[in-house]
Amino acid sequence: MATARIEVAIASIPEKKESLRRALEALRSHLSASSPSFSVPEWKDLDAHISSVEASIRLRFQALLAKEAAQPSSSLSDSKEKASNEWQPHANPDPEAVPRPQLTSLCIKMDGKGLVSFIAQNRKDLGAIRSELNPALRSAPDPAKLVLDAMDGFFSSPPPPPKGDKKGDKDADALATRRTCINLLERIPVIGPEIGPSVRDQAKKLAAEWKGKVTDGGRENGLEAMGLLQLLVSYGLASEFKVDELLDLLILVSRRKQAVDLCKSLGLTENVPDLIERLNNKGRQLDAVKFVYAFNLVEKYPPVPLLKAYIKEIKKAAQDVRNKGNNSSEAENVATSKELGALRSVIKAVEEYKLESQYPREFLEKQVAKLEKRKEEKKRTVAAAAAASNSKIQKQQHPNKRPRPSATTSNAITGQTLPPGITKQPQFGLADPSPHMGLAGAYGFASSGSLYNNASISGFRSPPRSYLYSSESLAGTGGFYDRPVNYTGYPGTRVPPPYNSSLYP
Numbered sequence: 001m002a003t004a005r006i007e008v009a010i011a012s013i014p015e016k017k018e019s020l021r022r023a024l025e026a027l028r029s030h031l032s033a034s035s036p037s038f039s040v041p042e043w044k045d046l047d048a049h050i051s052s053v054e055a056s057i058r059l060r061f062q063a064l065l066a067k068e069a070a071q072p073s074s075s076l077s078d079s080k081e082k083a084s085n086e087w088q089p090h091a092n093p094d095p096e097a098v099p100r101p102q103l104t105s106l107c108i109k110m111d112g113k114g115l116v117s118f119i120a121q122n123r124k125d126l127g128a129i130r131s132e133l134n135p136a137l138r139s140a141p142d143p144a145k146l147v148l149d150a151m152d153g154f155f156s157s158p159p160p161p162p163k164g165d166k167k168g169d170k171d172a173d174a175l176a177t178r179r180t181c182i183n184l185l186e187r188i189p190v191i192g193p194e195i196g197p198s199v200r201d202q203a204k205k206l207a208a209e210w211k212g213k214v215t216d217g218g219r220e221n222g223l224e225a226m227g228l229l230q231l232l233v234s235y236g237l238a239s240e241f242k243v244d245e246l247l248d249l250l251i252l253v254s255r256r257k258q259a260v261d262l263c264k265s266l267g268l269t270e271n272v273p274d275l276i277e278r279l280n281n282k283g284r285q286l287d288a289v290k291f292v293y294a295f296n297l298v299e300k301y302p303p304v305p306l307l308k309a310y311i312k313e314i315k316k317a318a319q320d321v322r323n324k325g326n327n328s329s330e331a332e333n334v335a336t337s338k339e340l341g342a343l344r345s346v347i348k349a350v351e352e353y354k355l356e357s358q359y360p361r362e363f364l365e366k367q368v369a370k371l372e373k374r375k376e377e378k379k380r381t382v383a384a385a386a387a388a389s390n391s392k393i394q395k396q397q398h399p400n401k402r403p404r405p406s407a408t409t410s411n412a413i414t415g416q417t418l419p420p421g422i423t424k425q426p427q428f429g430l431a432d433p434s435p436h437m438g439l440a441g442a443y444g445f446a447s448s449g450s451l452y453n454n455a456s457i458s459g460f461r462s463p464p465r466s467y468l469y470s471s472e473s474l475a476g477t478g479g480f481y482d483r484p485v486n487y488t489g490y491p492g493t494r495v496p497p498p499y500n501s502s503l504y505p
Helices: 003-011 013-034 043-070 078-086 101-108 112-121 123-138 143-150 169-191 197-218 222-234 243-252 259-265 269-281 285-294 303-324 329-352 361-397 438-443
Strands: none
Touching: 003 013, 003 043, 013 043, 013 269, 043 169, 043 259, 101 112, 101 123, 112 123, 112 143, 112 169, 123 143, 123 169, 143 169, 143 197, 169 222, 197 222, 197 243, 222 243, 222 259, 243 259, 243 269, 259 269, 259 285, 269 285, 285 303, 285 329, 303 329, 329 361
16 A cells, blocks of 8 residues: 555544544444443543554554655655655654664563663763664563653653753753653554553553643643653553643643654644644744644644744743843843744744745844844943943952052142153152252252252262151241252352362263
8 A cells, every 4th residue: 555545544543533433422322222231332442442553553654654765766756755744753763773782681681770771871872772772672571561661760860950050960861861761652653562451551550640740830841741642652541631631731842843743643633723722822823833734724824923923922021031130131131032032933934834925034034133233232231331340349449559650750749740760759648749859958958940850960860859848847938948059069159069070060
């Protein structure tokens, strides 16, 4: 039978199942009146069996399509390619390889916990291990029970940390353990082992336990819900849950690429319109668009209004972040990043679903550029404010530290400019040291300019000045101190100097 015909037959299963249910109810009502002693099977039991068989058929068909697509010499028809795109498996079937002895040994011994631990510890070699898992599981005496026993570590380990929160290797191991458990669950429909009644009852109890842990506290942990849904699919337990409960779980995993396939495997095709409405009401219009295209509901739910509504919801959420953070720089950064992520996701959706004619990319890209510019400006503003704050702190820590004067500092008292090589000496707290500088201050002679203000005398540098008196103590003596000083003798006399004129011209 061609793959296109198989696809059509699989798609008709829900409709045929509903017809069977109506026929069973009609038979029950007829027999209750005519033959009360004749017993009719409960629809719940039949539905569970049919759902389990349907899930197995779907996943086997997915594996068949993947193998055909992997053959380079095969040329698929348009219908086959369409089916391959629509029925993408939960975990792409890997080419099988001879398993390593450790894997085979753990499976033969039915050591489920050891199997999970081995895979999680060797996750760097996960690509090779994935290709060895199916043959290794087939070597187990009871593969379905082995995988079920391996699920003990799914909730016993601490939950993985939120995105962006680094808490060490312990959380990374917990995350790896849960992903390994989900991967093992995905293998059950592929290898198709027999699931005995006792194993199915064990799976049913485990599903009820996980259900409470996923929903308690209202946490939206997609990985936990993903594990529960895959458990229901692998062991044919969808009928044990109400449709509303399954839809609520699907909403938690709606962002994941396996969500559409899980929805189909759970037999919820007829409930997709309800799922889309719920996603729309919860602000997950982008995920709703994915289901719209997967189930050919474009005419009923036009995608462009959903995408626009999604951007509107994200902008509202971003503004709430700013308000709660009092418009702080951190809140602004988080809000802007949220808006940028949403816009880029919508641009990707427009490209994927070829909606450029209805929703031009240019408009979205302009918004992205505007937000990126604002984010960069905010970043520069924050950096400048941080630099100014650091400078202020340094000044507060060193309040008496003054800048070192330059060699051309002007004398504020005399108006003279110090020549190169002469720097103004510290004044030690004196208000006006000019009357006490130079030779006049030392001998009582007046001077219009300090002797030591000169750069040098016959090539000698001036000694450091000493300011011993305040300007107020010398008030009223300006007439005496205003006399000129020359270097030919003492003031007011013609007595020649007692020094060699060659030294003092």
